[in-house]
Amino acid sequence: MEQTLLDKLEILADSAKYDVSCASSGVNRSNTGALGNATACGICHTWSADGRCVSLLKVLHTNACVYDCAYCVNRITNDVPRASFTSEEVAELTMEFYRRNYIEGLFLSSAVEKNPHYTMEKICRTLFLLRRQYGFAGYIHAKLIPGADPALIRQAGELADRVSVNIELPTVSSLRSLAPQKNPKLLVAPMVQIRNSISGYLEDQRHFRSAPSFAPSGQSTQMIIGATPDTDYQIINTTENLYQKYRLKRVYYSAYVPVNHDARLPALNLSPPMKREHRLYQADWLLRFYRFEAKELLDETHPFFDLEFDPKINWAFHHMDQFPMEINRVDYEELLRIPGIGPTSAQRIVRQRALASISYDTLRKMGVVLKRAKYFITCGGKFYGDIHFHEDNIKDKLRCMENPKPYTQLSLFEGGIGR
Ligand code: SF4
Missing domain, CATH: 3.20.20.70 (Aldolase class I)
Structure with a gap:
């Protein structure tokens, strides 16, 4: 036929x-006389x-x-x-x-x-x-x-x-x-x-x-x-x-x-x-x-990406000697290496720094997302992560963010309405 x-x-x-x-x-999806x-x-x-x-x-x-x-x-x-x-x-x-x-x-x-x-x-x-x-x-x-x-x-x-x-x-x-x-x-x-x-x-x-x-x-x-x-x-x-x-x-x-x-x-x-x-x-x-560069992210001894942390965070964990980075001092390339900071935030930071030194509050007001970045930076020499700066502590914090609990349907009756 x-x-x-x-x-x-x-x-x-x-x-x-x-x-x-x-x-x-x-x-x-079948259309049984409906619209669309x-x-x-x-x-x-x-x-x-x-x-x-x-x-x-x-x-x-x-x-x-x-x-x-x-x-x-x-x-x-x-x-x-x-x-x-x-x-x-x-x-x-x-x-x-x-x-x-x-x-x-x-x-x-x-x-x-x-x-x-x-x-x-x-x-x-x-x-x-x-x-x-x-x-x-x-x-x-x-x-x-x-x-x-x-x-x-x-x-x-x-x-x-x-x-x-x-x-x-x-x-x-x-x-x-x-x-x-x-x-x-x-x-x-x-x-x-x-x-x-x-x-x-x-x-x-x-x-x-x-x-x-x-x-x-x-x-x-x-x-x-x-x-x-x-x-x-x-x-x-x-x-x-x-x-x-x-x-x-x-x-x-x-x-x-x-x-x-x-x-x-x-x-x-x-x-x-x-x-x-x-x-x-x-x-x-x-x-x-x-x-x-590709060779910075992996090598022959570590040939696969970590499935727990994203490649940028993973790079940071392999270079902890470079952290925390002082936000008022490091150059644009280094800012891009900070987990949580992207090109837009890095450009804003560089522009703002030319006018005055940046505080943690200024970073917030500038719209820089600090959820991850706060564990890898200092502002005016002060560390604002809510933990002692150490790789294991940071890993614990980020692990929760990277692998959130799966969403579950809320129940109306178990601990819900009326309880
Ligand atoms: S992948 Fe190979 S087999 Fe498949 S369509 Fe292309 S040329 Fe043909």
């Missing part, structure tokens, strides 16, 4: 849910460069893949429903969703259909139809297919706002083991091309105001965490390398969700390592905004 557009949409939106470059939020519809048809949200939250149609062009990556639900050896959109179908669907105000943009990825070149050509044609035929000016995030012709990669960069190549796994050896058809050199080639093109186009824009833009929201990637024995130390080094070498805007981490039986993979009944993923996002934040 021929598939309808809705059949295809259901299959290809569902297949796209494992890509975490933006989080899916569709749910299956929450059908899981692939609407997800992402944040634009100016901080707005935008809703996107998140679909694959096809899930009929010719590759056999061990961790992937769409691999050729899996018996799953398959579907492929034509470029016209994706473009029309996007426009119909847009006109109905369901979405503000498109997140378009794809399995490898026939070969990388063929797949990339379809993606580019879709982008071309949207931009040139329909005049669609909304946000588009498009996946690049490694191994495709560089001319197609360039065309995608000219038409999309953001592009991404999935690095898939943190190390070359893991990639060889789980995705042997993917060539590590071909994975990075589009990243290099996009980095160079973005710089070239930016240079043109400096000289000619009307010069076109190229992937103005930059490029990103994602890697799977927990499918292989790679350590957090290896992962965070790979991340640092990606930011420095290819000037990526974001690296996304995807806690491995077991979907396939395969001797190379963890058991199917294991839960995705969500806490580990969370720690990696926190460490990633430290690399991007707090001027940390």
